[in-house]
Amino acid sequence: MxxxxxxxxxLNMLYIRQMALSLEDTELQxxxxxxxxxxxxxxxxxxxxxxxxxxxxxxxxxxxxxxxxLSYMGELQRRKEAQVxxxxxxxxxxSGPPAERSPCRGRVCISDxxxxxxxKDTEYFKNKGDLHRWAVFLLxxxxxxxxDTEMILVDRTLTDISFxxxxxxxxxxxxxxxxxxxxxxCVEEEGALTGAPKRLATKLSSxxxxxxxxxxxxxLDSAGGSGSSPILLPTPAVGxxxxxxxxxxxxxxxxxxxxxxxxxxxxxxxEENPAxxxxxxxxxxxxxxxxxxxxxxxASGTLRVQETRVRAxxxxxxxxxxxxLSISNQYGDDEVTHTLQTESREALxxxxxxxxxxxxxxxxxxxxCDEIMKIETPTPRKPxxxxxxxxxxxxxxxxxxxxxxxxVTDILTQREGSRLETPPPWLAMFTDQPALPNPCSAxxxxxxxxxxxxxxxxxxxxxxxxxxxxxxSPRARSVAPLPPQRSPRTRGFxxxxxxxxxxxxxx
Amino acid sequence: xxxxxxxxxxxxxVEIHKLRQGENLILGFSIGGGIDQDPSxxxxxxxxxxxxxxxxxxxxxxxxxxxxxxxxxxxxQVNGWDMTMVTHDQARKRLTKRSEEVVRLLVTRQxxxxxxxxxxxx
Numbered sequence: 001m002x003x004x005x006x007x008x009x010x011l012n013m014l015y016i017r018q019m020a021l022s023l024e025d026t027e028l029q030x031x032x033x034x035x036x037x038x039x040x041x042x043x044x045x046x047x048x049x050x051x052x053x054x055x056x057x058x059x060x061x062x063x064x065x066x067x068x069x070l071s072y073m074g075e076l077q078r079r080k081e082a083q084v085x086x087x088x089x090x091x092x093x094x095s096g097p098p099a100e101r102s103p104c105r106g107r108v109c110i111s112d113x114x115x116x117x118x119x120k121d122t123e124y125f126k127n128k129g130d131l132h133r134w135a136v137f138l139l140x141x142x143x144x145x146x147x148d149t150e151m152i153l154v155d156r157t158l159t160d161i162s163f164x165x166x167x168x169x170x171x172x173x174x175x176x177x178x179x180x181x182x183x184x185x186c187v188e189e190e191g192a193l194t195g196a197p198k199r200l201a202t203k204l205s206s207x208x209x210x211x212x213x214x215x216x217x218x219x220l221d222s223a224g225g226s227g228s229s230p231i232l233l234p235t236p237a238v239g240x241x242x243x244x245x246x247x248x249x250x251x252x253x254x255x256x257x258x259x260x261x262x263x264x265x266x267x268x269x270x271e272e273n274p275a276x277x278x279x280x281x282x283x284x285x286x287x288x289x290x291x292x293x294x295x296x297x298x299a300s301g302t303l304r305v306q307e308t309r310v311r312a313x314x315x316x317x318x319x320x321x322x323x324x325l326s327i328s329n330q331y332g333d334d335e336v337t338h339t340l341q342t343e344s345r346e347a348l349x350x351x352x353x354x355x356x357x358x359x360x361x362x363x364x365x366x367x368x369c370d371e372i373m374k375i376e377t378p379t380p381r382k383p384x385x386x387x388x389x390x391x392x393x394x395x396x397x398x399x400x401x402x403x404x405x406x407x408v409t410d411i412l413t414q415r416e417g418s419r420l421e422t423p424p425p426w427l428a429m430f431t432d433q434p435a436l437p438n439p440c441s442a443x444x445x446x447x448x449x450x451x452x453x454x455x456x457x458x459x460x461x462x463x464x465x466x467x468x469x470x471x472x473s474p475r476a477r478s479v480a481p482l483p484p485q486r487s488p489r490t491r492g493f494x495x496x497x498x499x500x501x502x503x504x505x506x507x
Numbered sequence: 508x509x510x511x512x513x514x515x516x517x518x519x520x521v522e523i524h525k526l527r528q529g530e531n532l533i534l535g536f537s538i539g540g541g542i543d544q545d546p547s548x549x550x551x552x553x554x555x556x557x558x559x560x561x562x563x564x565x566x567x568x569x570x571x572x573x574x575x576x577x578x579x580x581x582x583x584q585v586n587g588w589d590m591t592m593v594t595h596d597q598a599r600k601r602l603t604k605r606s607e608e609v610v611r612l613l614v615t616r617q618x619x620x621x622x623x624x625x626x627x628x629x
Contacts, residue, residue: 118592502548503595504539504563507602 016069019076028079032072039065046240056135056185057151059241063183064148067139075144101357103174103364106291109375110178110251111166112260113138113149116280119156133187134277136161136246141179142169153187154277166378172289174364178251180283182265183243184275244275249283253366256289258373288373293361295372323348325355518583521612523574534602534610535569536562536576541595551579553617559583560590560598562614577616584613 013036021029042065046058138149149165161182169178247265255263262284269276323345328337342348362369525532540549540560551561562580565572582590585601593601602610 499543499545502539502544502546503541504537505595505599506537506564507534507599 016073016076019073019080022080028072028076032069032076035065035068035072039069049240052187052241053135056187056241059185059243060135060137060148060151060183063243064139064146067141068146071141071144071146101360104292104357104361105170106172106174106289106365106368107168107170107295107375108142108172108176108178108256108287108289109166109168109378110140110285110287111376112284112286113163113165114284115161115182115247115265116282116284117154117159117161118278118280119159132156134184134275135187135241135243136182136184136277138163139181139183140167141181142172142176145169145171154184166376168375168378174253174291174361174366174368176252178287180249180251180265181245182247182279184246184277185241185243186274242275244269244273246275246277247279247283251287253289253368256287256368256373258286258288258371260284260286288375289365289368290373290375291361291365291368293358293365294369325351518613518615519575519580521571521574521576521580521614523570523576523610523612525608525610526570532603532605532608533569534571535566536571537564538582538595538598538602539563541598542592543594543596552581557581558592560593560595576612576614580614580616582612582614586611 016032016036017029039062042058042061046055046062049055049058132155134154135151136154137151140147140149147167147169149163149167152161152163154161169176172178245268247267247269249263249265251263255261262282265279265281265283267279267281323342325340325342325348326337327340328335340351342351523534525534538560539551540546540558542558544558546552546558547555549555549557549561551563552559560582562571562576562578562582565576565578582598584590585598586607588601590598590601
């Protein structure tokens with residue numbers, strides 16, 4: 001079964017690559033190739049992880065890669081369709097009458113993202129003995145570009161989820177749609193704080209052995225937790241962490257402001273979902289936009305347009321002042337007119353063209369043209385600490401000889417029933433027998449340097465190394481108050497309008 | 508204890524021993540307010556955007572009156588659980604847990620004069 005899945009996957013990848021090739025779209029092709037390789041690397045890393053936090057990072061990378069691949073696929077389809085329709089002389093179905101003018105592009109930057117939590121809303125947590133933790137991150141999409149924030153660990157002591165990243169999109173139009181998606185996963189394995197033997201048994205039986213095929217098929221049937229269509233990009237991480245979509249929202253030009261604003265989140269999961277978090281229902285951020293017309297020099301420089309009339313003077317007007325351009329501005333009650341002379345009709349026309357384009361851009365980008373909004377170039381994010389350290393990838397769980405091996409084999413025997421005829425290959429790990437042929441093919445390895453070491457199944461037991469925990473974002477205890485107009489949301493609903501009642505209840 | 512900013516009187520601790528009435532344990536007062544309610548209709552609050560839980564009625568001779576709870580009191584906590592950011596129903600539930608025979612409330616109270624003024628204005 002596993003083989004068949006691999007073949008399907010390879011065929012899909014082949015198809016994607018062929019499409020890119022046939023379009024001769026080298027840039028998109030390059031990006032696709034890159035994501036495909038990243039994805040392969042993430043899959044291998046996920047199979048090799050033994051620590052939950054590494055698995056969470058790897059699953060996140062996988063989710064991001066999958067989303068990007070799908071997005072590029074969609075873009076390829078659109079371009080292919082456009083190309084085909086052009087050839088047959090028909091216009092693509094989704095384009096209206098050709099616009100006379102298209103607005104300039106701009107840079108859109110979202111930063112200081114903060115999502116308030118509302119722990120008091122539920123008493124679910126007070127009964128839990130252990131501190132329940134979640135791993136969350138944001139996926140941001142504008143056009144076909146997808147970016148992600150860092151992953152943050154959340155527990156009941158946090159009042160907000162605060163992301164340090166600032167995310168920049170460079171090719172936005174004024175009609176942009178920036179989609180935010182919040183994904184979360186349980187840090188503790190779903191359904192248990194069970195002991196080591198059970199965990200180990202689950203891990204072993206899912207990564208090796210015959211049940212993996214059955215499980216892989218099961219994971220295909222249920223909606224993939226990695227957020228992608230399961231058939232196209234099957235999730236290899238059976239038994240690994242699963243991210244669930246917790247909330248989403250879409251931001252447009254209207255949301256842009258040189259300052260912090262609060263926006264509504266549409267909640268996408270409910271309490272039964274294992275990764276459910278008590279979200280207040282809002283997201284705060286700074287969404288800035290710099291249209292190119294504000295930052296790049298145009299033919300006539302940057303104008304502040306306030307009741308300005310621009311008229312081109314024609315040759316047949318006042319003699320001696322050919323090819324003129326006059327600009328009138330209203331300053332209170334006064335009107336001031338400047339007349340500019342150009343050297344030829346062509347020069348005049350190109351000045352006029354530049355001015356009209358500028359006016360059009362300003363009408364499209366609206367408030368972004370009032371003043372230039374500052375955008376800091378995001379610093380490249382540090383790779384998560386656990387991955388950066390060479391050699392910490394392949395932690396091995398310490399197995400005390402007395403207790404766990406017997407428990408592990410018992411559990412597995414029970415699960416597999418009488419189907420186990422020959423001793424499973426992983427048994428060699430626990431005995432001193434010479435290592436059996438490596439069940440994991442270390443054949444094609446991702447080109448990234450950190451992952452070139454093959455899986456050391458044959459090594460003698462070592463105790464796990466203490467990994468440096470990933471850097472936590474500073475805990476936000478005091479929180480800037482939300483703008484007073486917000487009305488809190490009830491779980492799962494979008495409550496429209498203000499409450500009308502003031503109930504009184506006897507107790 | 509010193510008064511909180513905006514309050515004339517220091518927060519009060521009120522310990523109410525519930526009274527058994529048949530199958531129910533009652534406290535003998537009524538509450539109004541909540542984050543899902545319209546705060547402008549609260550006759551007792553000074554700030555009309557305050558969505559907190561307020562005591563709207565105290566039964567004569569009931570456990571709440573005996574414990575010293577007063578009409579117009581704003582309930583800040585019940586047995587350590589915050590009551591300033593809860594819905595109306597959550598507030599009611601926190602007060603009426605069957606497993607608790609005693610509830611310890613932390614309340615704040617305006618001066619008597621102000622309370623009378625407020626209720627006369629609405």
